[in-house]
Amino acid sequence: MRSIMDDVKQKVFIVDDEPANVLIIETAVETLGTVISTSESHRAIKLIEQHRPDVILLDINMPQLTGFDICTILKSDPSLKDTPVIFITSFNDTENERKALQLGAIDFISKPVDVELCRTRVKNQLLIQKQKREVARVNKKVSEEKERLDITLKSIADGVVAIDVKGEVNYINPVAQRLTGFSEAEATGVHIDKVMQLADATTSEPLANPALFALKLKHPVGMAYNAKLISQHGKEFRVEDTASPIYDDGGELKGAVIVFQDVSEAVAMAVQMTHLTNHDQLTGLPNRLLLHDRLVQSINRSRVVNKSVALLLIDIDNFKYLNDGLGHEIGDAIITSVASRLQQACGTSITLARVGGDEFACLLVDIDSSFSAESTAMACLQHVREPIHTAGHQHQVTLSIGISLYPQDASSAEEMMRHADSAMYRSKSTGKDKFSFFSKDLHFAMQSRIKTEAKLRKAIKENALTLFYQPKYDLNTMQIIGAECLVRLIDADGSVIPPDEFVPIAEETGLIHELGAQVMRKACDFIRSSELNGRPIKLAVNVSAQQIANQTFADEVEDIIHQFEIDPSLLELEVTESALMADFEEIEDMLTALKSLGLSLALDDFGTGYSSLSYLRRFPLQVLKIDKSFVQDMDTDSQAFDIVNAIVRLALSLNLELVAEGIETEQHLTALKELGCFIGQGYLMCRPLAESAFLRKYLSEQSSETV
Numbered sequence: 001m002r003s004i005m006d007d008v009k010q011k012v013f014i015v016d017d018e019p020a021n022v023l024i025i026e027t028a029v030e031t032l033g034t035v036i037s038t039s040e041s042h043r044a045i046k047l048i049e050q051h052r053p054d055v056i057l058l059d060i061n062m063p064q065l066t067g068f069d070i071c072t073i074l075k076s077d078p079s080l081k082d083t084p085v086i087f088i089t090s091f092n093d094t095e096n097e098r099k100a101l102q103l104g105a106i107d108f109i110s111k112p113v114d115v116e117l118c119r120t121r122v123k124n125q126l127l128i129q130k131q132k133r134e135v136a137r138v139n140k141k142v143s144e145e146k147e148r149l150d151i152t153l154k155s156i157a158d159g160v161v162a163i164d165v166k167g168e169v170n171y172i173n174p175v176a177q178r179l180t181g182f183s184e185a186e187a188t189g190v191h192i193d194k195v196m197q198l199a200d201a202t203t204s205e206p207l208a209n210p211a212l213f214a215l216k217l218k219h220p221v222g223m224a225y226n227a228k229l230i231s232q233h234g235k236e237f238r239v240e241d242t243a244s245p246i247y248d249d250g251g252e253l254k255g256a257v258i259v260f261q262d263v264s265e266a267v268a269m270a271v272q273m274t275h276l277t278n279h280d281q282l283t284g285l286p287n288r289l290l291l292h293d294r295l296v297q298s299i300n301r302s303r304v305v306n307k308s309v310a311l312l313l314i315d316i317d318n319f320k321y322l323n324d325g326l327g328h329e330i331g332d333a334i335i336t337s338v339a340s341r342l343q344q345a346c347g348t349s350i351t352l353a354r355v356g357g358d359e360f361a362c363l364l365v366d367i368d369s370s371f372s373a374e375s376t377a378m379a380c381l382q383h384v385r386e387p388i389h390t391a392g393h394q395h396q397v398t399l400s401i402g403i404s405l406y407p408q409d410a411s412s413a414e415e416m417m418r419h420a421d422s423a424m425y426r427s428k429s430t431g432k433d434k435f436s437f438f439s440k441d442l443h444f445a446m447q448s449r450i451k452t453e454a455k456l457r458k459a460i461k462e463n464a465l466t467l468f469y470q471p472k473y474d475l476n477t478m479q480i481i482g483a484e485c486l487v488r489l490i491d492a493d494g495s496v497i498p499p500d501e502f503v504p505i506a507e508e509t510g511l512i513h514e515l516g517a518q519v520m521r522k523a524c525d526f527i528r529s530s531e532l533n534g535r536p537i538k539l540a541v542n543v544s545a546q547q548i549a550n551q552t553f554a555d556e557v558e559d560i561i562h563q564f565e566i567d568p569s570l571l572e573l574e575v576t577e578s579a580l581m582a583d584f585e586e587i588e589d590m591l592t593a594l595k596s597l598g599l600s601l602a603l604d605d606f607g608t609g610y611s612s613l614s615y616l617r618r619f620p621l622q623v624l625k626i627d628k629s630f631v632q633d634m635d636t637d638s639q640a641f642d643i644v645n646a647i648v649r650l651a652l653s654l655n656l657e658l659v660a661e662g663i664e665t666e667q668h669l670t671a672l673k674e675l676g677c678f679i680g681q682g683y684l685m686c687r688p689l690a691e692s693a694f695l696r697k698y699l700s701e702q703s704s705e706t707v
Contacts, residue, residue, distance in 0.1 A: 012033055012122060013036050025118060054125075059088045085103075085104060106277075116328055128273060131273055159175040161196060163192050197229065197230040198230075200228075210241060211257065220244040227240075237264050241261070242258070243257065286352075301366075309365055310406075311361060314400075324549055325586070342380055342383065346379075351363035402423025404419035419438035456511060459490075467488070468690055471698070482540065482572075485519060485523045485540065521563075524563075528566050538571070541571065543575050548587065554597070569599065573602070575601065601622055603619075606625055621656065625659045626660045664682050664684050
């Protein structure tokens with residue numbers, strides 16, 4: 001058990017059987033208050049009873065006592081049942097979510113834990129708890145004041161107005177005078193409906209005064225629900241009251257008295273608490289809970305009116321890259337701007353909700369066909385395409401949207417969410433900045449994606465990613481002068497899962513950093529072995545945009561170089577043009593830091609992205625790689641040939657080393673050499689090889705050179 005003390009007195013209690021998870025969550029919430037944690041679930045109840053935390057974070061899947069067991073025990077204890085419980089879970093299924101909500105959970109934190117999202121959710125719950133205590137404090141103070149005044153001033157802490165049998169005021173106490181705006185002299189003899197103007201707080205329709213009802217019915221009555229009092233000066237108060245008839249000693253009806261109190265502060269705080277529970281704090285939009293409630297209601301209604309319901313799940317493309325690379329403050333600004341634009345696109349008749357970090361949802365009800373959903377999706381895409389300006393920078397943002405329809409492809413709210421999610425991932429995987437409707441083949445594709453992600457996580461955890469090596473050749477001597485490392489995921493049956501299937505998943509889930517680090521270590525280990533064997537070879541490692549955007553990336557690369565004690569000149573990092581599209585100065589600083597380590601930097605797939613000549617001039621690049629799409633078409637497409645020729649001339653003028661990819665024919669080879677490109681790789685010379693096969697080929701060539 002570990003305690004982290006803070007000046008803030010609120011307490012956060014964490015129960016997770018994995019100490020690493022406990023440490024991550026502690027780091028996320030340590031500034032919010034006193035944090036108490038344990039990895040031993042059987043000790044949780046005793047510690048909770050001892051510390052009485054303000055919010056409890058429970059892992060679901062634990063030995064001895066599960067999170068569900070602990071939650072059940074807490075909810076059965078009257079003194080602990082109102083303590084909010086947030087479940088920490090790696091599950092992503094409806095059954096566990098439903099069970100958690102039935103047990104009384106108020107929120108979920110998914111594994112792997114997003115530190116910022118975890119902190120925000122816990123912070124929101126602590127704020128709600130603080131407000132609850134404030135409401136209790138205010139109510140207690142009001143109650144104590146009322147009791148004191150009841151004793152000392154004959155129950156005049158509330159507003160008190162008495163009327164005669166004609167309904168005219170014959171007594172009004174100071175509190176009632178303040179709320180109505182009438183002095184005693186002004187109110188006496190005036191009909192109560194004029195002195196106390198009561199109306200419905202929502203519709204402003206006039207309400208009859210309860211004192212008149214008490215006169216008529218001759219027994220106590222209460223004020224109508226949701227009432228407000230409008231003073232003669234136009235000020236409004238939310239009020240609650242009771243009225244009773246007044247009899248003299250002989251039992252004759254003499255009039256009635258109404259006792260009322262101002263509950264405006266309590267009502268406002270209750271409204272605020274309800275809003276916090278059901279709305280996103282950053283954008284003010286409905287959150288996942290409120291969306292789910294409205295979705296269920298819409299489905300129930302659609303069964304009666306025989307109309308369709310559409311759910312659009314919207315995700316900001318590459319948001320994690322933007323958020324990690326530019327900071328959460330810029331990320332929040334982008335989220336807020338996107339929310340505003342989506343509201344403009346959806347209008348007032350569509351429910352727009354924020355259901356996750358960079359995920360939104362649109363709920364369309366009572367539609368006749370899919371056309372309405374399609375029109376809304378197109379409007380959302382169009383509104384967000386305009387550049388977003390924040391902090392002096394311009395950001396281009398696109399969306400991927402998935403659409404599910406009830407009853408066409410789903411039978412419940414939960415199924416609609418799953419299907420819209422599958423369709424959204426289809427939009428991402430087929431180019432982004434588009435929308436897709438759910439279909440059965442998407443379901444199977446999603447299942448395949450889930451399986452691939454599980455295999456990738458297992459391979460990363462077990463250090464089981466495999467490197468293949470595509471040799472780079474001196475095109476004049478046809479000797480191997482280096483190689484490009486290509487990562488592969490090997491399935492349990494020995495089949496190879498290509499990178500275009502698992503790398504996008506790694507980028508979407510954030511696993512790309514662990515994947516990249518593992519590839520870097522394996523490459524450096526190979527370099528060290530080649531040096532020790534007296535046959536050093538230069539290896540190129542591909543680096544993703546997310547890695548380049550990570551401010552600690554250069555330090556991580558330096559640590560790996562030192563760990564394996566390699567000559568850094570034998571390591572080359574290949575970055576794509578898309579990796580250079582973020583903040584110019586930050587990318588320049590990162591590339592400069594990497595170059596200072598002694599390694600070389602290559603610009604991969606040149607000509608396919610959006611590079612400007614200023615990139616080549618400003619960035620410390622040493623190598624330019626011609627994309628294979630140009631090389632493979634250069635013997636049949638004159639435009640492709642001209643592009644390759646221009647790239648070669650550009651590289652030579654900038655004194656950059658040039659490497660051609662995708663050499664597959666003798667014609668490619670001959671043309672490249674004639675243009676002045678003398679380093680290349682491709683199937684004509686050699687396909688990517690497993691480590692052992694590459695070593696045999698490389699060592700064989702080295703041996704033949706020495707003969």
